[in-house]
Amino acid sequence: MAKIQMTTPIVEMDGDEMTRILWKMIKDELLLPFIDLKTEYYDLGLKHRDETQDRVTVESAEATKKYGVAVKCATITPNAARVKEYDLTEMWKSPNGTIRAILDGTVFRAPIIVKGIEPNVRSWKKPITIARHAYGDVYRAVEIKVDQPGVAELVFTAEDGTVTRETIHEFHGSGVLQGMHNLNKSIESFARSCFNYALDTKQDLWFSSKDTISKKYDHTFKDLMQEIYENEFQKQFEEAGITYFYTLIDDAVARVMKSEGGYIWACKNYDGDVMSDMVSSAFGSLAMMTSVLVSPDGCYEYEAAHGTVQRHYYKHLAGEETSTNSVATIFAWSGALRKRAELDGLKNLAEFADRLEKATIQTIEEGKMTKDLAMITTLQGVQVLNSEDFIKAIREYL
Ligand code: NAP
Ligand code: MG
Numbered sequence: 203m204a205k206i207q208m209t210t211p212i213v214e215m216d217g218d219e220m221t222r223i224l225w226k227m228i229k230d231e232l233l234l235p236f237i238d239l240k241t242e243y244y245d246l247g248l249k250h251r252d253e254t255q256d257r258v259t260v261e262s263a264e265a266t267k268k269y270g271v272a273v274k275c276a277t278i279t280p281n282a283a284r285v286k287e288y289d290l291t292e293m294w295k296s297p298n299g300t301i302r303a304i305l306d307g308t309v310f311r312a313p314i315i316v317k318g319i320e321p322n323v324r325s326w327k328k329p330i331t332i333a334r335h336a337y338g339d340v341y342r343a344v345e346i347k348v349d350q351p352g353v354a355e356l357v358f359t360a361e362d363g364t365v366t367r368e369t370i371h372e373f374h375g376s377g378v379l380q381g382m383h384n385l386n387k388s389i390e391s392f393a394r395s396c397f398n399y400a401l402d403t404k405q406d407l408w409f410s411s412k413d414t415i416s417k418k419y420d421h422t423f424k425d426l427m428q429e430i431y432e433n434e435f436q437k438q439f440e441e442a443g444i445t446y447f448y449t450l451i452d453d454a455v456a457r458v459m460k461s462e463g464g465y466i467w468a469c470k471n472y473d474g475d476v477m478s479d480m481v482s483s484a485f486g487s488l489a490m491m492t493s494v495l496v497s498p499d500g501c502y503e504y505e506a507a508h509g510t511v512q513r514h515y516y517k518h519l520a521g522e523e524t525s526t527n528s529v530a531t532i533f534a535w536s537g538a539l540r541k542r543a544e545l546d547g548l549k550n551l552a553e554f555a556d557r558l559e560k561a562t563i564q565t566i567e568e569g570k571m572t573k574d575l576a577m578i579t580t581l582q583g584v585q586v587l588n589s590e591d592f593i594k595a596i597r598e599y600l
Contacts, residue, residue: 205238206550212538213265213503214241215297217275218248219510220589223518224528225275227590228535231597236554237539242269246297248278252290259297263304266501270545273538274301274505275531278512298505305497308333308395310466311478311507312492313485314533316566318581322484328464330481333399334474335392338384341471346379354379384419386426393427394498396468397435400444402496407446409468410454423470424448482507489527489574494537504537506530514589525573526589532562532596561599570595 216225233239244262251258266272278284279296302309312331313321348354354370370379400407409427411420431439431446439446449457451473458467458481469477482491491507507530514524536555543551566575569584576586587595 203236206236206548206554207238208240208542208548208551209546210269210271210542211240211242212542213262213269213272214243215246215262215272215274215277215503216243217246217277217510219276219278219512219515220518220524220526221276221506221508221510221531222247223515224526224531224589224593227593228528228532231593232532232558232600233535235597236600237551246275246277248280248284248288248290248294251277251294251297252288252292255291256294256300259294259300260304263301266301266305266503267497270501271538271542272501272503273534274503276506276508276510278510301503302336302495305495305501305503306391307495307497307501307503308392308399309336309493309495310399311482313482314490314492314529314563315485316490316563318567318569318579318584319486319490319575320580321486323459325460325462326485327462329485330458330461330463331399331403331405331466332474332478332481333392333396333466333468334478335389335469335471336474337388337392337471339382339471340380343380343382345381348373348377348379351375356381384423386422389423389426390430391498392468393430394434395496396427396466397431397439397446398498398500399496400446400466401435401438401442403466404442404444406444406465407468408454408457408465409446409448410451410473411470412451414450420470427468486578487527487574489530489572491530492533492537493530502538502541504534504541506534518589524589525586525592527572527574528589528593529562529566533559557600558596561596564599565592565596 216222242265244258244265246259246262277297280290280293285293310331310333312329315329351374353372356368356370358366396407411423413421413424427448454467482488488508493505493507495503511526514526518524536558540552540555543555569581570587570592571579571584572592573586576584
């Protein structure tokens with residue numbers, strides 16, 4: 203069989219530990235036999251990040267801006283223990299953070315639905331995608347602990363010297379204070395990423411906040427989203443037959459619980475943090491989630507939502523068998539291949555991406571799965587496979 207051809211390379215960001223092992227197996231078993239795979243390779247493994255003083259991470263993000271599509275393996279975010287373990291010259295920042303800062307993107311996460319892994323919410327039939335705004339609010343807040351009576355004020359001193367002042371509270375005793383901010387530029391990028399992603403996946407877009415209580419702060423989010431929608435996206439949404447709607451966060455939560463899924467729920471930073479954990483755990487497992495970073499100018503970086511699965515890696519190093527779920531990493535590849543195919547007009551490649559996903563789902567639905575899924579499945583008499591045999595089983599269907 204002739205291999206499927208590509209025209210533009212995908213930016214390939216290799217990573218760490220168990221996911222690095224899976225990465226190679228996926229390429230060897232599921233991709234290279236079928237595709238004349240074109241990638242521009244960046245080794246984001248911790249050792250190489252250290253050797254390059256983390257330049258490799260920046261270069262991989264810049265390559266993503268150039269080519270438009272990347273696929274990333276999970277990577278270690280170093281802490282003190284990792285600095286020792288890898289004898290690092292510095293405690294390098296999170297690669298995801300560095301890449302996100304360069305691409306200015308929003309992360310979209312959606313569950314991969316298979317029969318036998320049932321959501322805890324009975325009405326959910328289709329994936330619910332969470333888009334989390336990833337800048338500001340409480341994550342960049344400044345806080346004060348008040349321990350005596352006094353007046354708290356919110357003061358803004360403009361560059362031209364004008365002062366705006368509001369009393370927050372007159373304290374008669376102890377209490378707490380918090381000041382937070384956001385930027386129109388960041389909210390607008392978020393809005394464009396969400397609208398583009400909705401068009402891309404042909405799904406309705408919901409956005410929620412608390413504008414009835416927060417009449418300036420949250421209301422600005424609501425207004426900017428609406429303005430960008432009307433000025434730049436409304437016509438395209440109507441043509442695609444999808445809708446954008448705004449609702450209060452409490453109303454959104456109630457609707458989500460009664461919905462059947464199949465839409466994107468855009469959330470402010472804190473809401474997205476909390477709601478994405480709720481939605482993903484109710485759907486089953488982090489290893490069964492897709493995750494893609496979308497920049498406002500239309501670059502895509504596909505990844506798995508989980509980490510490097512360190513515990514399994516140490517077992518692997520000790521020569522023990524592992525049963526690590528590679529689904530999220532396989533879907534990162536299929537997502538990137540499908541996007542590349544779409545941008546370059548490569549029908550064969552797009553079909554291959556679909557087939558790879560279908561074969562993966564079929565393998566699980568026919569009762570062949572890794573241990574994490576075997577523990578939560580409703581299927582009877584399943585076969586628990588090790589990391590390698592699971593990928594080989596997918597290859598048979600493929
Ligand atoms: P983790 O890699 O997500 O794994 C935590 C636990 O979840 C595992 O021990 C395993 O449970 C289960 N698990 C996660 N993914 C699985 C999979 N694919 N198949 C089967 N089980 C899976 O989190 P971590 O061990 O706390 O973090 C390890 C490293 O990952 C850290 O250095 C962190 O910095 C990094 N990290 C990277 C990213 C990223 O690059 N996107 C995201 C998060 C964390 P059992 O042990 O019970 O089997
Ligand atoms: Mg969280």
